[in-house]
Amino acid sequence: MPLRPLPPNPDRFSMPVLETHDLTVRFGGHVAVDGVTASFEAGTLTAIVGPNGAGKTTYFNLISGQIRASAGRVVLNGRDLSGAGTAARARAGLGRAFQLTNLFPNLSVRENVRLAVQAHAGGGGSMLSLASGHRDWIAKADRILAEVHLEAAAGQPAAALSHGDKRKLEVAIMMALEPMVYMFDEPTAGMSVDEVPVVLDLIRRLKERRDKTILLVEHKMDVVRSLADRIVVLHQGRLVADGEPGAVIASPIVQEAYLGVAAPAAAATPAAPAGREGAR
Amino acid sequence: MISLLSGDRPRSAVLSVILLAILVVLAAAPFAFPGAQALNTAAKICVFVILVASYDLLIGYAGIVSFAHTMFYGIGGYGVGLALYGWGATWVSVFGGLALALGLGIVLALAIGLFSLRVRAIFFAMITLAVASAFAILASQLSGFTGGEDGRSFRVPPELRPAFKLFEEPVLGLDITGKVLTYYILFATALALFLLALRVVNSPFGSVLKAIRENDFRTEALGYRTVVFRTKVNCLAAAMAVVAGGLNALWLRYTGPDTTLSFAIMLDILLMVVIGGMGTLYGAVIGATLFIVAQNYLQKLMAVGAAATEGIPLVPHLIHPDRWLLWLGILFVASVYFFPTGIVGRFRKAGPH
Known part of the structure; x- marks a missing residue:
C-alpha cells in the first residue's frame, strides 16, 4: 500500500x-x-x-x-x-514534451512545428494538395514559434539549434498539438x-x-x-x-x-x- | 510551370539546365535520333524514371528499404504481357491486364505493408526479399502460363505496331509509326507520374513521410499512425512500378523474368537512386538517364577511345570495349564516393538555396 x-x-x-x-x-x-x-x-x-x-x-x-x-x-x-x-x-x-529532446533534426524549425499543427488539424492524409498551400498551418506554426522566441530560427534545421532552443522547440511542438x-x-x-x-x-x-x-x-x-x-x-x-x-x-x-x-x-x-x- | 512542379524547384541553375536538357531530348528523341538503339535507350529511360522515382518515394522519402520493387515491375510486365498473349492484341487486353496487375500489386503491397511495416527496417527488407524471390521462382516455374524462363512474346494492338502510320505524310521528316506512338505513350506517362510523385512528396502526406524518415518515434507521438502512412506509400510506389512494368512490356512486346524480375534490375534501381540523390526525385531522372546511357553507350565510346589511342602502349588495352563493365563499376564507385548525397545533392549544396 x-x-x-x-x-x-x-x-x-x-x-x-x-x-x-x-x-x-x-x-x-x-x-x-x-x-x-x-x-x-x-x-x-x-x-x-x-x-x-x-x-x-x-x-x-x-x-x-x-x-x-x-x-x-x-x-x-x-x-x-x-x-x-x-x-x-x-x-x-495527451501532449508530451520529451525530456531527451526528440525532434526532426534535418527538418526546419518551422517544419517541426508545422507537422504538429498539421497533425492537430488532421490533415496528414492529403496526397494531392500542397503542404505549402496550407498557409493557415504555417501561420499558426510561426505564431507558436514567436511565443517561444524561436521565430528568428524558423528557417534553420532543428539540429542547428542550441540545447536550450531545442527544449523550447520541443515545447512549441506540444503547444501546436493543443x-x-x-x-x-x-x-x-x-x-x-x-x-x-x-x-x-x-x-x-x-x-x-x-x-x-x-x-x-x-x-x-x-x-x-x-x-x-x-x-x-x-x-x-x-x-x-x-x-x-x-x-x-x-x-x-x-x-x-x-x-x-x-x-x-x-x-x-x-x-x-x-x-x-x-x-x- | 512552378505549380506543375508542386513548388519543388531543382534549386540549382546547373541542375535546372541538365533536367531541362533531359526533358527536351526525351521529348524530341524520335525526331532527333533515327536509330532503333537510340529510341530503345530513350524508352528505357522513361520506364526507369517511373521505376526509380517510385522507389525513391520509399527509400528516399519514407526511409523504407524494399527489395520487392522489381516484383511489382514484373507484375505489371506479366499482367500486360500475358493479357496480350492470352486474350489477343487489343486495347481491352492492355487495360484489362494493367488493371488486374494493379489490383494484384496493390493487394500484395498492402499485405506486405500491414504484416511487416510494423517491424524493424531490416526485417521488412528481408521479408520483401523473400517475397520477391518466391515470386520470381513462381514466374519461372509456372511455365505453362508465364512461358517460364523464355517468357512470352506477344503482339500489341495494331495502333502500336511499327507498320501503323498515324498520318499519311511524315511529320518533320519522320513517319509517326506505331512505335513512335508507343514511345510517346511511355514519355507522357513517365512525365505525368513523375509530376504526380513530385506532388505527393510536397503534400501534407509527403511531409509526414519525411517526418517518419527523420524520427518515426516522434511522428507517432504527434498522432500520426506511421504504419498507415508507410503502407499507403508502399502501395503507391508498387502501383507506379506496376505501370512501369506494363509500359516496358508494351515497348518490348515481350515479357520474361530477365527483363522484369531479375535481382540485377533491383540493384540497378538502387544504384540509380543513390547516384541521382536519395530523397530528391529529380535524382531519379538524372540517375536513370546517366545509368542507362552509360550502360548503352560506354562500350561504343570505349571502342572509339581504344581506336584513337592505338599507338600508345597499355591504354588501348585498358579501354578495350570488353572491359566496359569494369569501367562502369569504377564510374559508380567514384560517383558514390565523390557525391555521397548524389548528383542532385551535390549541385544543391554548391548552388544557392
Missing part, C-alpha cells in the same frame, strides 16, 4: 480530466511504476517530483503510451485509453539561466487559461513552488505523497525520501525504501 500522509486536495469537485488507476509496469523483476493511482483536473498544474529513478518519466511514458502498462488503466475524460497506441493517445489529447493534457518532462533541464523564464512564462500562461491540465516533472524546487497547485511525490515507483505544495514539501516523508533529510519519522515508516534511505 502506498503511503498517503496527505489526502488529495478536497476542495475540487470538477470531473478529473486524466486518471491513472493502479498503473504498474515491470521490467523483468524490477517494478518501475508500482500501482500509481492519481487523478488530475482541468486548470491545475501538478508537479511530479521524486529522486532520480523514482519512475517519473516512466509514469509519463505509461500515460502517453510509449510504454505499455503491465497492469492498471489510463483514463482521459472518462475514456479508457489503456489499449490505445501512442498515436491514438496523442490524437485523444492537447487537453500537457506533460512537461523537465522542460528547463540544461537551459541557461536567461532561457528558463521563457519556458516558465509559457507554462504559466497555459495555466492561467484554466482549461488545460498540466503535469510537470521538475527538479528545481523553486520552480515547483511557484507553479504547482499540487505536488505528487513518487519514490521507487510508488506514489508516496500527494497534496498541496506547502504541506507536501513540509511532510516528513518528502523531507526524508526526496530531499534526503533523515527525519525522525523514518523508524515509523513501514515501507522498505524509507528504511534504506534512513540507513544512509
Whole structure:
C-alpha cells in the first residue's frame, strides 16, 4: 500500500480530466511504476517530483503510451485509453514534451512545428494538395514559434539549434498539438539561466487559461513552488505523497525520501525504501 | 510551370539546365535520333524514371528499404504481357491486364505493408526479399502460363505496331509509326507520374513521410499512425512500378523474368537512386538517364577511345570495349564516393538555396 500522509486536495469537485488507476509496469523483476493511482483536473498544474529513478518519466511514458502498462488503466475524460497506441493517445489529447529532446533534426524549425499543427488539424492524409498551400498551418506554426522566441530560427534545421532552443522547440511542438493534457518532462533541464523564464512564462500562461491540465516533472524546487497547485511525490515507483505544495514539501516523508533529510519519522515508516534511505 | 512542379524547384541553375536538357531530348528523341538503339535507350529511360522515382518515394522519402520493387515491375510486365498473349492484341487486353496487375500489386503491397511495416527496417527488407524471390521462382516455374524462363512474346494492338502510320505524310521528316506512338505513350506517362510523385512528396502526406524518415518515434507521438502512412506509400510506389512494368512490356512486346524480375534490375534501381540523390526525385531522372546511357553507350565510346589511342602502349588495352563493365563499376564507385548525397545533392549544396 502506498503511503498517503496527505489526502488529495478536497476542495475540487470538477470531473478529473486524466486518471491513472493502479498503473504498474515491470521490467523483468524490477517494478518501475508500482500501482500509481492519481487523478488530475482541468486548470491545475501538478508537479511530479521524486529522486532520480523514482519512475517519473516512466509514469509519463505509461500515460502517453510509449510504454505499455503491465497492469492498471489510463483514463482521459472518462475514456479508457489503456489499449490505445501512442498515436491514438496523442490524437485523444495527451501532449508530451520529451525530456531527451526528440525532434526532426534535418527538418526546419518551422517544419517541426508545422507537422504538429498539421497533425492537430488532421490533415496528414492529403496526397494531392500542397503542404505549402496550407498557409493557415504555417501561420499558426510561426505564431507558436514567436511565443517561444524561436521565430528568428524558423528557417534553420532543428539540429542547428542550441540545447536550450531545442527544449523550447520541443515545447512549441506540444503547444501546436493543443492537447487537453500537457506533460512537461523537465522542460528547463540544461537551459541557461536567461532561457528558463521563457519556458516558465509559457507554462504559466497555459495555466492561467484554466482549461488545460498540466503535469510537470521538475527538479528545481523553486520552480515547483511557484507553479504547482499540487505536488505528487513518487519514490521507487510508488506514489508516496500527494497534496498541496506547502504541506507536501513540509511532510516528513518528502523531507526524508526526496530531499534526503533523515527525519525522525523514518523508524515509523513501514515501507522498505524509507528504511534504506534512513540507513544512509 | 512552378505549380506543375508542386513548388519543388531543382534549386540549382546547373541542375535546372541538365533536367531541362533531359526533358527536351526525351521529348524530341524520335525526331532527333533515327536509330532503333537510340529510341530503345530513350524508352528505357522513361520506364526507369517511373521505376526509380517510385522507389525513391520509399527509400528516399519514407526511409523504407524494399527489395520487392522489381516484383511489382514484373507484375505489371506479366499482367500486360500475358493479357496480350492470352486474350489477343487489343486495347481491352492492355487495360484489362494493367488493371488486374494493379489490383494484384496493390493487394500484395498492402499485405506486405500491414504484416511487416510494423517491424524493424531490416526485417521488412528481408521479408520483401523473400517475397520477391518466391515470386520470381513462381514466374519461372509456372511455365505453362508465364512461358517460364523464355517468357512470352506477344503482339500489341495494331495502333502500336511499327507498320501503323498515324498520318499519311511524315511529320518533320519522320513517319509517326506505331512505335513512335508507343514511345510517346511511355514519355507522357513517365512525365505525368513523375509530376504526380513530385506532388505527393510536397503534400501534407509527403511531409509526414519525411517526418517518419527523420524520427518515426516522434511522428507517432504527434498522432500520426506511421504504419498507415508507410503502407499507403508502399502501395503507391508498387502501383507506379506496376505501370512501369506494363509500359516496358508494351515497348518490348515481350515479357520474361530477365527483363522484369531479375535481382540485377533491383540493384540497378538502387544504384540509380543513390547516384541521382536519395530523397530528391529529380535524382531519379538524372540517375536513370546517366545509368542507362552509360550502360548503352560506354562500350561504343570505349571502342572509339581504344581506336584513337592505338599507338600508345597499355591504354588501348585498358579501354578495350570488353572491359566496359569494369569501367562502369569504377564510374559508380567514384560517383558514390565523390557525391555521397548524389548528383542532385551535390549541385544543391554548391548552388544557392
